[in-house]
Amino acid sequence: MGSLTLPRKVVVLGSTGSIGLSTLSLFEESGVPVEILALTAGRNVERLIAQARQWRPAVAVIEDETKLAALKDGLAGTGVRAAAGAAAVAEAAAMGADWVMSAIVGAAGLAPTVAAAETGAVIALANKESLVCAGPALLAIAKAAGGSVIPVDSEHSAIFQVLQPDCAHRVARLILTASGGPFRTWDKAAMAAATPEQAIAHPNWSMGAKISVDSATMMNKGLEMIEASYLFDTPEAKIDVVVHPQSVIHSLVEYTDGSTLAQLGPPDMRSPISCAFAWPDRLEWPAARLDLAAYGQLTFESPDLDRFPLLDIAREALRLEGGAPTAMNAANEVAVAAFLDRRIGFLDIAAAVAGTLERMNSLGNLAVAQSDAVENAMMIDASARRIAAEVVAQKHRRL
Numbered sequence: 001m002g003s004l005t006l007p008r009k010v011v012v013l014g015s016t017g018s019i020g021l022s023t024l025s026l027f028e029e030s031g032v033p034v035e036i037l038a039l040t041a042g043r044n045v046e047r048l049i050a051q052a053r054q055w056r057p058a059v060a061v062i063e064d065e066t067k068l069a070a071l072k073d074g075l076a077g078t079g080v081r082a083a084a085g086a087a088a089v090a091e092a093a094a095m096g097a098d099w100v101m102s103a104i105v106g107a108a109g110l111a112p113t114v115a116a117a118e119t120g121a122v123i124a125l126a127n128k129e130s131l132v133c134a135g136p137a138l139l140a141i142a143k144a145a146g147g148s149v150i151p152v153d154s155e156h157s158a159i160f161q162v163l164q165p166d167c168a169h170r171v172a173r174l175i176l177t178a179s180g181g182p183f184r185t186w187d188k189a190a191m192a193a194a195t196p197e198q199a200i201a202h203p204n205w206s207m208g209a210k211i212s213v214d215s216a217t218m219m220n221k222g223l224e225m226i227e228a229s230y231l232f233d234t235p236e237a238k239i240d241v242v243v244h245p246q247s248v249i250h251s252l253v254e255y256t257d258g259s260t261l262a263q264l265g266p267p268d269m270r271s272p273i274s275c276a277f278a279w280p281d282r283l284e285w286p287a288a289r290l291d292l293a294a295y296g297q298l299t300f301e302s303p304d305l306d307r308f309p310l311l312d313i314a315r316e317a318l319r320l321e322g323g324a325p326t327a328m329n330a331a332n333e334v335a336v337a338a339f340l341d342r343r344i345g346f347l348d349i350a351a352a353v354a355g356t357l358e359r360m361n362s363l364g365n366l367a368v369a370q371s372d373a374v375e376n377a378m379m380i381d382a383s384a385r386r387i388a389a390e391v392v393a394q395k396h397r398r399l
């Protein structure tokens with residue numbers, strides 16, 4: 001039985017998060033012989049130490065420099081090097097791995113993902129914010145270095161799997177499925193009073209706090225429209241969203257002849273991770289299989305743009321191009337952090353993103369094209385964060 005060559009040397013950026021854990025779990029369950037060059041974390045030093053003790057990477061990196069002493073202590077006698085700081089995370093990304101899992105949350109993942117892209121590695125991209133922030137520049141860097149970016153986001157993995165490379169010009173629509181999140185059936189008054197605990201209790205997926213809130217506001221689907229547009233070079237007008245509460249159909253591609261192809265599977269992120277790991281081969285591992293009869297029925301509905309305005313705001317940002325997607329993403333990160341911190345209410349997230357974009361636009365700050373260079377995107381990101389912090393502070397004072 002012939003088998004294509006699987007990646008051997010890997011780096012996992014964001015190993016202590018939900019996607020990082022799923023990645024290591026997949027390695028364990030599938031028994032693939034990987035050599036882990038680096039594991040990186042943000043602040044969870046205990047979990048990083050435990051992972052490094054199990055997987056024995058060459059280096060374990062913690063972004064929070066105040067935790068370096070604890071990391072060194074925890075790794076004493078293991079031979080695993082300890083490092084700290086954002087620059088060390090980017091260095092770990094560029095260690096020369098065949099395959100890099102990009103699973104840091106937020107635009108903080110951009111610099112390490114770019115560093116990995118510059119080495120020509122295959123990048124398994126979970127960190128959608130880096131694409132939204134600087135997608136065209138990031139993809140160009142990967143291409144120029146002879147590497148590739150394979151989506152891990154389940155919707156984009158689905159599209160990637162059913163997109164026929166020879167028929168890209170025959171795509172009529174990319175159709176992203178959305179679970180609708182925990183507030184799919186809530187009215188606006190209930191949403192206004194929603195707590196962080198309620199927002200992060202996702203019905204189908206267990207994920208990090210930030211993306212869980214994004215699912216609850218449906219900004220996640222907005223970010224994913226932009227991600228899809230960049231990854232598959234498809235204009236906004238050809239990208240649709242349909243709510244599918246069971247999260248079994250992960251997305252669809254409609255062709256010009258009226259044929260629509262979909263990818264299905266149980267909601268388990270190890271499935272798209274395994275696809276990104278083995279592509280164009282497939283792994284054989286004890287994955288849960290889909291039992292359609294057990295589901296009985298799959299249902300679909302249109303998203304409610306009145307209760308989930310961020311979907312429209314994201315569509316508009318994509319239409320505007322320039323720095324709008326970058327600024328929108330940054331404002332959303334600031335607003336979600338404020339909501340999780342109980343400084344603003346749930347519906348204030350969308351209002352803060354809209355308010356930031358308006359101010360950025362009136363200052364002429366959106367005219368800079370983020371596609372020009374990663375540095376431009378980082379500048380827009382920084383100025384949007386400053387403005388978003390002011391907008392959030394105003395809302396907080398009013399609460």
Ligand code: NDP
Nearest residue numbers: 014016017018019041042043044104105108126127207208
């Ligand atoms: P988590 O919050 O669970 O994990 C985030 C990871 O990033 C952690 O390892 C965290 O470290 C690390 N991190 C946070 N901030 C920094 C920083 N400033 N510098 C370096 N590392 C940092 O998020 P998820 O795993 O849920 O999501 C990761 C990415 O994947 C996101 O972009 C998300 O949108 C995307 N994604 C996630 C899915 C999911 O099912 N979870 C599905 C599709 C996409 P620590 O915890 O140690 O602080």
Ligand code: MG
Nearest residue numbers: 153154155224
């Ligand atoms: Mg997704």
